[in-house]
Amino acid sequence: MTDATIRLSVRTPRPGCSVIELIGEVTGASEAALSDAFDRASVPEVRAVVLDFGGLDYMNSSGIGLLVTLLVRANRNRQRMLAYGLSEHYRQIFELTRLDEAIAIHENEDAALAAAA
């Protein structure tokens, strides 16, 4: 339950907007790492948190649950959550789980940042 196989990096490409890059697997074991990355990304001056799924290799249903809890935290902070880099497979999972109704999906980082502005 604790073998996290995810690498996360956080950057701020423009003021008020953070990007969390996810590389590897999003599963229940990713909880601590994802939560820590979100804490770093979600500082008070940030209005939008963008998730970069370009390096996502694997995600199970517990991983989707973690994204829901991150979304709740973002909403609580009055921050928007956006995503890009999703393969067709993961885009379909977002639609199936109806996460796409709350996390706006974009083709690439430029589009996501433009939407976040």
Next chain:
Amino acid sequence: MTSEPDKRDAAAWAQPVDRLQVTAAAPGGRNINVSGRRQTSPIQGFGRMWQKTYRVPLGGVEATPAQVIEVWKHHFPEFWPKGNSFFAPLAGIAPGEVAALDLSMPGGLKLSTGVLVLYADDESFTLMTPQGHMFAGWITFSAFAEEGVTHAQAQVLMRASDPMYELGMTFGGHGKEDKHWQHTLRSLAEHLGATGEVATTTVCVDRGRQWSRATNIWHNAGIRSGIYMTGAPIRLITRPFRRGG
């Protein structure tokens, strides 16, 4: 958008679906309040968001997590408390299958609803609820090894679907749900020959209620099941006159 069609998890997820259809379910279920409904995540629910985790250690049992999940999938309905029925799909618990449920409610009401098998792999499976179910969200059943002992776990991530259910969950519904899954895990442990105690952890993920979702009550399966039960005598009388009856 990148194109990577062969992800390792591809076979574990249900195929995209707009509305649910019960196709080949085990006989006996009323199969109402499921077909034509959309699946709902916690985002589409009304009430506070809860994450409830029920976990039992399977001490003394020589079973891998995959073996535990195989047993759990195969015997899933048998582990439920009496009065509640899970009409498993004939194809079993497999991604994309839809099962019908009849749940025992106060006052003798049988609440008919269902679930979509959202995800299923060797060590876990997840059931997602449709519109009208008591809660919007999903339940993940999993098994894992920790410190040399295999554990079984059920984890619910949910919001009550509408204000009526939220009231019901607040006044006894959460306790009833806890008992349901504690019983299920105890039954699984007993079936496997283990006698571990079920530990329950409840976390309120979001205390806010989503009032924009109050209209979910239109689909309330409890209300609709009640109407269906009330109409049973009329259906009985008119059955011979119906086409194909």
